[in-house]
Amino acid sequence: MGAEAAEEEVxxxxxxxxxxxxxxxxKAVNALNAxxxxxxxxxxxxxxxxxxxxxxxxxxxxxxxxCAGGDIVAIYKDMLHGGTETAEFWAExxxxxxxxxxxxxxxxxxxxxxxxxxxxxxxxxGSVRIVTERTRTGMPETTIGFVPDVGxxxxxxxxxxxxxxxxxxxxxxxxxxxxxxxxxxxxxVPSENLPALAEALESSTPEAAVGRFAQAAPESAxxxxxxxxxxxxxxxxxxxxxRSLRSLGDQAIAAADTIEAKSPTSVxxxxxxxxRVRGLPLEEALDQEYRVGLRCxxxxxxxxxxxxxxxxxxxxxxxxxxxxxxxxPSDVEGYFAPLGERELGLATLGSESKETV
Numbered sequence: 641m642g643a644e645a646a647e648e649e650v651x652x653x654x655x656x657x658x659x660x661x662x663x664x665x666x667k668a669v670n671a672l673n674a675x676x677x678x679x680x681x682x683x684x685x686x687x688x689x690x691x692x693x694x695x696x697x698x699x700x701x702x703x704x705x706x707c708a709g710g711d712i713v714a715i716y717k718d719m720l721h722g723g724t725e726t727a728e729f730w731a732e733x734x735x736x737x738x739x740x741x742x743x744x745x746x747x748x749x750x751x752x753x754x755x756x757x758x759x760x761x762x763x764x765x766g767s768v769r770i771v772t773e774r775t776r777t778g779m780p781e782t783t784i785g786f787v788p789d790v791g792x793x794x795x796x797x798x799x800x801x802x803x804x805x806x807x808x809x810x811x812x813x814x815x816x817x818x819x820x821x822x823x824x825x826x827x828x829v830p831s832e833n834l835p836a837l838a839e840a841l842e843s844s845t846p847e848a849a850v851g852r853f854a855q856a857a858p859e860s861a862x863x864x865x866x867x868x869x870x871x872x873x874x875x876x877x878x879x880x881x882x883r884s885l886r887s888l889g890d891q892a893i894a895a896a897d898t899i900e901a902k903s904p905t906s907v908x909x910x911x912x913x914x915x916r917v918r919g920l921p922l923e924e925a926l927d928q929e930y931r932v933g934l935r936c937x938x939x940x941x942x943x944x945x946x947x948x949x950x951x952x953x954x955x956x957x958x959x960x961x962x963x964x965x966x967x968x969p970s971d972v973e974g975y976f977a978p979l980g981e982r983e984l985g986l987a988t989l990g991s992e993s994k995e996t997v
Contacts, residue, residue, distance in 0.1 A: 650676040651701075652683050656842030657694035659687045666702025671711040672758045674729040680762070681736045688744055695746045695841055698762060699834075705753025705776070706763060712784065716946040723937040730789070730933055731984055733758060734926040737791050738986055741765040741922050746846045750838075751775055751819065752831050761790025764824045765922070768846045771816030772831040773858070777824065780811035782902035782910055784949055785941030785957065787932050793913045794925035799823055801866055802873030808910045809873075809881070810898045814862065821860035828857035868892045876915055878908050879964050903941040903957070904964045909975045916976065923986040928976065930984040935975040 651662040661680060663670035687693040700706040710733070718725045740747055740762060749763035750770055755777040763769060764777075771777070779788035779796065788796060788808050796804030799822040807814060807822070819825040829837060833853045840849035862869075872884040872892055878899070885896035899907055909932060917925045936942040940960045948957035961967055 649673070650679050652679075654693060657692065658838075658842045659683075659690075659693040659696045660838070661696065661698040662701055663699070663707055664701045666700070666704065668711065669704045669708035669754050670700040670702070670706060670759075671708050672733065672762070673711045673714055674725065674732065677729065677733045677736055681732060681739065684736070684739055684743070688739075693745065695748060695846055696743070697748045697750070697838060697841055698766070699750040699838070700753065703753065705759070705774075706749070706751055706755045707759030708754045709757030709759055712946050713950060716943065716951060719937060719943050719946075723934075726937060727934060727982075730930060733761065733790060734930060734984060734986065737761045737765055738922060738926060741791070743767065748841060748846055748850075750834055751777060751816070751825055752834060756780055756813075757788075757792075758790050760792055760795070760824070764795055764819075765791055768827070768850065769819075769825040770827045770829050770834075770837075770850070770854075771819050771825040771857075772829060772834070773816060774831050775816035775819060775825075776813045777816075777819050778811060778813045779808055780813070782809060782899075782906040783811045783945065785903040785906050785939075785943070785945030785959070786936050787906055787910045787913055787929070789929040789933055791922050791925055791929070793910075793917045793929060794920065794922055795824060796822075797914045797918050800863075801870040803862055803866065803869055805873040805881075805911065805914055806862075806869045806895065808914055809878070809902070809907050810895055811902065812898075815858070815860070817857045817860040818862040820857050821863045827854040829853045830855065865891060876911070878904075878911050881911075882964065900964070903945060903959045904961060904967050905939065905941050905959070905971065906936075906945075907964065908967045908972050909936075912972050912976070921987070923989075926986050927984050931977070931979055932975045934979060934982065 651664050653660050715726045747766035748768040749766040751763050752772045779792045796808050837853045868888045875881050882896045885892040
């Protein structure tokens with residue numbers, strides 16, 4: 641993709657002391673591709689050292705959402721030719737996620753509408769995360785034979801109790817109130833007030849601007865379900881989690897049905913990812929997700945999941961293996977094995993920069 645096309649798909653402007661990033665693929669719910677990620681990484685790096693920019697805002701064009709995730713159709717086409725471009729895309733995307741988490745200036749994200757997968761990566765690592773009554777966020781990767789990434793495993797591992805495990809395994813869409821409860825967002829602002837808030841950010845600090853528009857959020861439905869979620873998902877074995885869910889009735893049974901419809905391999909690898917990432921810094925979490933992601937590229941379920949959901953749209957994926965019991969512990973372990981020369985190495989780079997300082 642040429643630089644001109646990438647710039648059309650993500651727009652940058654400065655108003656007052658506010659640098660604005662607008663994802664500009666509204667027909668695709670602003671799904672991220674390699675050109676957009678590269679452009680964002682470059683511009684955010686420039687603005688980090690620009691004294692004229694005090695605050696950065698990221699938002700999505702159109703009225704459907706900030707970002708529906710990575711461009712999985714492009715990933716599918718690349719997988720048919722070896723997946724090399726996807727591996728490079730993820731490496732840049734994870735560097736962008738890390739930069740956002742360490743950004744030296746307030747990074748405001750309007751998490752309005754759909755904010756899924758990669759959209760979480762460019763928003764929930766920010767310092768001022770705003771949801772609305774329209775927010776539908778989450779990490780739905782197990783639906784397409786993949787595993788939460790962009791630092792999502794770390795974010796979900798930090799959520800209260802086992803709510804993050806529930807969200808990861810089921811791929812549930814979360815409301816703005818749920819996102820606040822889970823620690824994925826900071827403030828609730830009605831969507832009709834976002835344009836005025838953006839204008840206020842041009843001349844005010846984020847604290848002052850958000851303080852004018854933030855309101856009390858509705859109750860979180862997920863918070864009300866904590867009791868059965870914590871009881872069922874405390875186990876480190878996916879089959880045991882499903883058995884526990886089925887013993888708890890009602891909503892828990894529905895969650896069990898949902899999990900059993902996902903890729904069995906993805907469910908087990910996602911669970912192991914969340915357990916392994918607890919207490920790690922983001923650099924190490926992203927390195928781990930990169931290892932897992934490259935193994936997903938090489939396996940059958942990721943391609944099959946995208947085919948069933950967005951290519952043929954038959955919603956009838958044929959998972960290999962087809963049930964949780966057939967996914968062996970050694971299969972899961974293989975997803976976390978070192979990549980050798982292909983390692984992303986963000987943790988190594990971080991330690992080297994600290995030594996230099």
